[in-house]
Amino acid sequence: MTALDILLWVVLPYVTIAVFVTGTIWRFRYDKFGWTTRSSQLYERKIIRIASPIFHIGILAVLLGHVMGLLIPEQWTHAAGLSEDAYHLMAVGIGAVAGACTLFGVAMLIYRRRTTGPVFAATTKNDKTMYVFLVAAICLGLLTTIVGSGVIGDGYNYRETVSPWFRSIFLLNPQPELMAESLPSFQVHAVAGMLLFLIWPFTRLVHAFSAPIGYLFRPYVVYRDRGPHGAGSQAPKRGWEKVG
Amino acid sequence: MRVMAQMAMVMNLDKCIGCHTCSVTCKQAWTNRAGVEYVWFNNVETRPGQGYPRTYQDQEKWKGGWVVRRGKLRLRSGGRLKRLAQIFSNPNLPTMQDYYEPWTYDYDMLLSSPLGEHTPVARPKSLISGKNMKIEWSANWDDDLAGGPELAPKDPVLVKIKDQVSDRVKMEFEQAFMFYLPRICEHCLNPACVAACPSGAMYKRSEDGIVLVDQDQCRGWRMCVSGCPYKKVYFNHRTGKAEKCTMCYPRIEVGMPTVCSETCVGRLRYIGLFLYDADKVTAAAATENEHDLLQAQLDLLLDPNDPEVLDAARRDGIPEDWLEAARLSPVYRLAKVYKVALPLHPEYRTMPMVWYIPPLSPIVDALRETGNDAEDAGNLFGALDSLRIPIEYLAELFTAGDVGPVRASLAKLAAMRSYMRDVNLGREPRPEIPAAVGMDEESLYEMYRLLAIAKYADRYVIPKAHAETARDLEELACAVDYADDSVPGSGPFGEASGRPVPVAVETFHALKQRQTTEVIIPVEALRVNLLNWDGLGGRDE
Numbered sequence: 015m016t017a018l019d020i021l022l023w024v025v026l027p028y029v030t031i032a033v034f035v036t037g038t039i040w041r042f043r044y045d046k047f048g049w050t051t052r053s054s055q056l057y058e059r060k061i062i063r064i065a066s067p068i069f070h071i072g073i074l075a076v077l078l079g080h081v082m083g084l085l086i087p088e089q090w091t092h093a094a095g096l097s098e099d100a101y102h103l104m105a106v107g108i109g110a111v112a113g114a115c116t117l118f119g120v121a122m123l124i125y126r127r128r129t130t131g132p133v134f135a136a137t138t139k140n141d142k143t144m145y146v147f148l149v150a151a152i153c154l155g156l157l158t159t160i161v162g163s164g165v166i167g168d169g170y171n172y173r174e175t176v177s178p179w180f181r182s183i184f185l186l187n188p189q190p191e192l193m194a195e196s197l198p199s200f201q202v203h204a205v206a207g208m209l210l211f212l213i214w215p216f217t218r219l220v221h222a223f224s225a226p227i228g229y230l231f232r233p234y235v236v237y238r239d240r241g242p243h244g245a246g247s248q249a250p251k252r253g254w255e256k257v258g
Numbered sequence: 259m260r261v262m263a264q265m266a267m268v269m270n271l272d273k274c275i276g277c278h279t280c281s282v283t284c285k286q287a288w289t290n291r292a293g294v295e296y297v298w299f300n301n302v303e304t305r306p307g308q309g310y311p312r313t314y315q316d317q318e319k320w321k322g323g324w325v326v327r328r329g330k331l332r333l334r335s336g337g338r339l340k341r342l343a344q345i346f347s348n349p350n351l352p353t354m355q356d357y358y359e360p361w362t363y364d365y366d367m368l369l370s371s372p373l374g375e376h377t378p379v380a381r382p383k384s385l386i387s388g389k390n391m392k393i394e395w396s397a398n399w400d401d402d403l404a405g406g407p408e409l410a411p412k413d414p415v416l417v418k419i420k421d422q423v424s425d426r427v428k429m430e431f432e433q434a435f436m437f438y439l440p441r442i443c444e445h446c447l448n449p450a451c452v453a454a455c456p457s458g459a460m461y462k463r464s465e466d467g468i469v470l471v472d473q474d475q476c477r478g479w480r481m482c483v484s485g486c487p488y489k490k491v492y493f494n495h496r497t498g499k500a501e502k503c504t505m506c507y508p509r510i511e512v513g514m515p516t517v518c519s520e521t522c523v524g525r526l527r528y529i530g531l532f533l534y535d536a537d538k539v540t541a542a543a544a545t546e547n548e549h550d551l552l553q554a555q556l557d558l559l560l561d562p563n564d565p566e567v568l569d570a571a572r573r574d575g576i577p578e579d580w581l582e583a584a585r586l587s588p589v590y591r592l593a594k595v596y597k598v599a600l601p602l603h604p605e606y607r608t609m610p611m612v613w614y615i616p617p618l619s620p621i622v623d624a625l626r627e628t629g630n631d632a633e634d635a636g637n638l639f640g641a642l643d644s645l646r647i648p649i650e651y652l653a654e655l656f657t658a659g660d661v662g663p664v665r666a667s668l669a670k671l672a673a674m675r676s677y678m679r680d681v682n683l684g685r686e687p688r689p690e691i692p693a694a695v696g697m698d699e700e701s702l703y704e705m706y707r708l709l710a711i712a713k714y715a716d717r718y719v720i721p722k723a724h725a726e727t728a729r730d731l732e733e734l735a736c737a738v739d740y741a742d743d744s745v746p747g748s749g750p751f752g753e754a755s756g757r758p759v760p761v762a763v764e765t766f767h768a769l770k771q772r773q774t775t776e777v778i779i780p781v782e783a784l785r786v787n788l789l790n791w792d793g794l795g796g797r798d799e
Contacts, residue, residue: 046474047499052498053498055351056351066346066347071346131387132386132387226458226479228458229455234453235453235539236452236455236461236462238462238464
């Protein structure tokens, strides 16, 4: 195991988690006003009507797939009576469809962003950088699905290396050797994924945390009084700032 | 009974001359910024006409407001789950083209173009893309029936009544009637925008009923824009947040009328308080028959002279001077006592709180053209029954198509005109005129004072926010610690991130910066708005 392995499979994951968590909290604390999707539907609605749901539903399915593949140990699905082949077939099938939807969706969205004048004009450097990381992670992810399924090469059971490594990070018992011995395609995808989460809190991707589940349970009409902090758009200031 | 106070407005349409002063002053005060170039919190539309945004009243198309299904109230755009499923792209959102693409002119070309054979022209430039554009629509493109026979028949209200009176609705110019309809946010008792907001960022202020958007909590889902049947919530395409008419709350809180009211040339706006029973709002909005909605809405408004109501109001924490203001409220008198003011589109079931006194003028004008005495009570009452088209049109706007209340309101206005003419000409006043519309001479005279004399203090009865809560009005005093050297609205993650610039400060500093700067600001750095364009800022081709 080389120093690079330690760097990539121990240091980078923890740095990512630290930046992801503190960055998100920090942004939420100090940039609530910037916390939005900055929708461009007002400029163009034909493409976004199709592309956006395809992309978002696709990526939610991808997220579920990652939760299943990475968090649930192989022994559990075996114990549940699911054979390795059946699991593999299911994972690859659903994964490929979801991944293809996501890629198709994001391709259409980027095409729209580039070709619709006002949408392109409203695209910031931050957005462009984010798209590079996002698309890289999606493409490399699809590649791992193809490699893992054996369409190219012999197939690969990532649940014996990548998944235990992933869990080991969160169990505070990192096992970089597992990752070091996995396939290069999985390694690259893992790095791309971590980089994406690294920049996540500082891009418009934060809107993912705003999924309005509370809407299902709250009363329709919201009343608010001006209250102790209610008036104005300025948040109350920190007490320790500029004393004296 | 849970008594709440509602700041409400009445507009007397007979006095509106369509000068757009309210729109322009509102624009200067509130939407004179990048991202809301196309937004008019206050707009004045000519009726018949398509309105702004185009055909917004066609709820079959835009799915705004509420409907009653099996006795239960729900949003026309669907239940909560269905609407959450549509969150990735809102199917009912108007595009910029439905409002209009905002533009400025390349004025600099007039000065900087070299000497040549042809006169230089200032070409229109899109404020969205910065490119040359063809101007095809605006917020009042069909002003004064411009484009008449081509555009006006697409008015959704005309389309709706066409079936009933098809042979009589003809958009021939010599027969056309028209009037102006100034519109702001309705600050509804049962706001569909608030109900549609997934983030819970929109709210109704419990003190005065003003509906606002919490800019920190808004996540830009745009459901409020499509949820509002009046299309009076707008999407700021630069900040990615919803914005709407604030009823000038910083002014209202210190007892001043809104900018649109203050600057109204015709003095046609009235602002005052309603007391209403908040517990009964949902039931009233769910009234099955659309024609009963007006009465249901009137029933919500509580009598501020009723001791029982006053006791309940005190129990619910409404201060004494607010109760006094409710007793003096001009809007209560116009809506509930005289019953001349009517709500706009009660069939949307949002319980709107901007009321309108329907215009008598189209009828008076039509009557005068026939050569009759247009201010004689008998003639006017007769005309009300024979001139069906304007009345049916007004009914479609104000009473869900029920002609009765519109006719009653117009009859009172006609009676007032006729009765007061006798008084003014020194003739014997005829008490049978007010009696014919169910009023007595005294109340008719009071109504005349309120509508025709319309003193400032009578038009605006606005209780101040309270001194003991003055600290909460930080917005008004926050300029002190606001760093004016920073570019408004720009933070570490590009434009629109960082803390919002306080509303009271933003426009002030933006204007000051523009007016005092020596440098030509490149257009890339700052988009130019036609309304505050001052010769600084050019555009290189």
